[in-house]
Amino acid sequence: MKQRLQFLTASSRFLFVLLLLAVTFVFAMFQGGKVSWSIFYILLPFVLYSCLLFFYPLGTMTVQRQIVSKTLERGGKLDIKMQIERNFPFPLLYTIVSDKWEDPSIAKLAGEKGKRLFLFGFRKKIEWAYVIEDMPRGEHVLQGVDIEVSDFFGWIRKSKLLENTETVLVFPKTRDIHYVPIQAQYDRGSLASPFSLVKDTTMATGVREYQSGDRVTWIHWKSFARTQTLMTKEFEDRQSEELMIVLDARKSNLLEEEIELAASVLKEASTKQVNASFLSVSDKIHQFPFVQSAEQLRSVLVHLAKLKPKMDILPETMDMGISMPNGGSVIVITSDPDWTFLQPIVTSLQHAHAVICFAVVDRQQPMTEMQTERIQFLRTKGITVHTLGKAEFADAFREVAS
Numbered sequence: 001m002k003q004r005l006q007f008l009t010a011s012s013r014f015l016f017v018l019l020l021l022a023v024t025f026v027f028a029m030f031q032g033g034k035v036s037w038s039i040f041y042i043l044l045p046f047v048l049y050s051c052l053l054f055f056y057p058l059g060t061m062t063v064q065r066q067i068v069s070k071t072l073e074r075g076g077k078l079d080i081k082m083q084i085e086r087n088f089p090f091p092l093l094y095t096i097v098s099d100k101w102e103d104p105s106i107a108k109l110a111g112e113k114g115k116r117l118f119l120f121g122f123r124k125k126i127e128w129a130y131v132i133e134d135m136p137r138g139e140h141v142l143q144g145v146d147i148e149v150s151d152f153f154g155w156i157r158k159s160k161l162l163e164n165t166e167t168v169l170v171f172p173k174t175r176d177i178h179y180v181p182i183q184a185q186y187d188r189g190s191l192a193s194p195f196s197l198v199k200d201t202t203m204a205t206g207v208r209e210y211q212s213g214d215r216v217t218w219i220h221w222k223s224f225a226r227t228q229t230l231m232t233k234e235f236e237d238r239q240s241e242e243l244m245i246v247l248d249a250r251k252s253n254l255l256e257e258e259i260e261l262a263a264s265v266l267k268e269a270s271t272k273q274v275n276a277s278f279l280s281v282s283d284k285i286h287q288f289p290f291v292q293s294a295e296q297l298r299s300v301l302v303h304l305a306k307l308k309p310k311m312d313i314l315p316e317t318m319d320m321g322i323s324m325p326n327g328g329s330v331i332v333i334t335s336d337p338d339w340t341f342l343q344p345i346v347t348s349l350q351h352a353h354a355v356i357c358f359a360v361v362d363r364q365q366p367m368t369e370m371q372t373e374r375i376q377f378l379r380t381k382g383i384t385v386h387t388l389g390k391a392e393f394a395d396a397f398r399e400v401a402s
Contacts, residue, residue, distance in 0.1 A: 010158060014054045017155050021047045050156040052090070053149065058160035061086045063145045065099075065164055074137040074173045074256070080114075081129040082145070084162075092120035094150040097128075100161065102141040106132070120149075135170045137256060139306045142166040171305045172256070172263040179268045180397040207231040242275045242328030244352070246345055249282035251309050254335040257360045259304050261393050262333050270297045275328075281341075282309040329354045335361070337374050337385060346383070356384045358396060363389035 024043050028036040061084055068079035084097060098115035101107040107114070113130040120126065148159040207220045210230035223231045247262045249255070262278075269276040270291060278288040278300050288300050330352045332342060337359045346355055357378060361367060367387070375385045388396055 010054065010156070013156050014051070017047055017050045017054075020155075046152055050151045053092075053151050053156050053158065056090050056092075056149075056158075058147055058149065058158060059162075060088065061147065061160075061162060063162045063164045065142065065145070065166055067166060067168060070167070071169050071171060072135060073171050074260075075134050076170070078132040078135050078168060079129065080132070081127070083125065083127045084145070084147070085125045087124070089122045089124055091122055092149050093152065095120045096146075096148045097126075098146045100143045100146050102143055103138075105136070106140050109134075109136075135168075137170050137172050137259065137305060138308070140168045140170065142168070169302065169305050171301050172259045174264045174267050175260065175393050177264050177268045177394055178397060179265075179272050179274075181272075181274075207233055242277075243269055244277045244279065244328065244330045244349070245269075246330060246332045247278070247280040247304075248332065248334030248336065248341060249280045249307055249309050250336070250341075251282075252335045254360050254362060255309070257390050258333050258335055259307065260390075261358060261360060261388070261396070263301060263304055264393060265331065265333075265396075266291055266297060266300055270294070280304075280307065282307075328352055329356065332357045334359060337371070337378055339374070339377060339381070342378065342381075342383065346381070354384065355382070356386070359385055359387045361387045361389060363391070 021043070024036075024040045028040040064083040064085075066081040066083075068081070069076075072078065080099070082097070082099070095118045096115065097118060099107075099110065101110065101114075110130070110132050113132065116128050116130075118126055143165060144161045144163040146159060146161055148157065150157045207223055208231065210219065210232045218232045220231045220233050223229070245262055245265055247258060249258075252258065262280075266276060266278060270293075273292070276291040278291050280286045280303065286303060288296070288303070290296055291300055328351075330345065330349055332345060332355065334341065334357065337357050342355075342357065349355070359371075359375060361371075375387070378385050386396065
């Protein structure tokens with residue numbers, strides 16, 4: 001429908017140009033004076049150019065877009081370089097080129113920087129670059145490049161979308177967090193410990209078949225040279241910590257801060273080799289039972305980058321789907337610490353040794369009476385609650401340890 005409307009508009013403009021030429025010609029024929037014929041001959045090249053422009057195929061142009069970094073963190077700069085080429089050097093005058101974003105908010109953020117006016121002339125190639133500051137988190141899609149050309153007086157205007165789809169993934173911003181183990185466990189029983197070791201790699205107790213996710217440094221190369229089968233060294237299980245991070249991904253004014261804290265905790269836990277798992281709860285529940293390797297961490301970060309909650313209500317069934325048979329600690333990140341949200345979590349994870357709630361708050365505004373009452377109620381249920389402002393994320397675990 002839109003293409004048909006554009007065609008009718010362009011056709012009506014073309015008929016207007018032809019009618020204008022016909023009127024000036026008839027006027028010169030009947031008037032017969034030098035002035036009338038001068039008007040006709042002066043107007044003739046402009047009309048001919050407009051007619052040629054009407055038939056000029058914009059679809060023969062090709063566009064190349066170079067994005068310096070397709071993955072960046074929230075608040076980063078997006079550098080884009082554009083190049084448009086064509087084969088036939090038809091003289092183009094007023095050419096407006098603009099990047100077309102799927103999300104109108106990004107187009108608004110790009111503003112006039114993503115749009116450029118060129119006097120193309122006979123050139124076959126034009127280039128330009130622009131930068132978008134302070135990119136928001138999310139998956140942003142570039143649909144193509146809009147090209148609009150016009151003649152001298154705007155009689156003929158043509159536009160064409162040159163499709164060139166690109167996707168820019170903006171990850172949540174992560175902060176350096178001083179991780180302090182909440183509780184370390186032996187395989188038989190549990191024991192509080194200041195260390196967070198998963199394997200004692202100083203002494204191998206045997207070998208087993210290689211499994212996906214095993215480290216290269218654990219491969220037993222001597223047996224591989226002998227049997228041509230990858231085998232992995234087995235080490236004595238010493239101390240480990242099981243940690244589950246639950247993100248309240250319902251709509252909230254502080255959702256970006258919640259996601260930032262969750263991403264930072266997961267990144268630091270993966271660095272410390274903690275047996276971590278992740279859960280995000282909004283209108284749907286997304287589960288990541290293992291977040292240990294770099295690939296698994298990236299999968300969670302991609303999920304957090306694309307996360308767009310559609311509502312602020314919980315799903316009808318809050319089945320966590322992940323159990324903690326050996327105990328462990330649960331960290332809940334939310335900006336609305338209500339018992340309705342936390343009760344299913346506590347019920348599903350009965351074997352957890354500790355449930356800690358990080359309540360993200362805006363320090364520039366005082367806490368409401370309802371928030372204070374909810375936090376006090378959770379503490380009566382045995383849940384440890386810590387309120388955190390954005391500037392306090394780095395010391396979150398130090399507060400827990402103290």
